[in-house]
């Protein structure tokens with residue numbers, strides 16, 4: 001149950017989230033307020049280095065994978081995204 005804390009402690013290490021679509025490490029990213037509406041309690045946001053990839057990873061209260069939808073909304077990533 002301490003995974004969130006452990007992840008925080010190892011930030012800056014190699015413990016970055018991995019994009020499930022591209023199997024590559026995601027990079028820390030700061031969304032501007034007009035780019036995405038972040039869940040309450042969000043600490044850090046990571047996104048895929050592939051710029052056309054809409055998958056983001058959020059840490060904090062609502063930690064998990066999301067996809068960036070039109071109109072700046074983040075939708076929990078389902079894993080079955082056939083676009």
Ligand SMILES: [Zn+2]
Nearest residue numbers: 019022048053
């Ligand atoms: Zn990706």
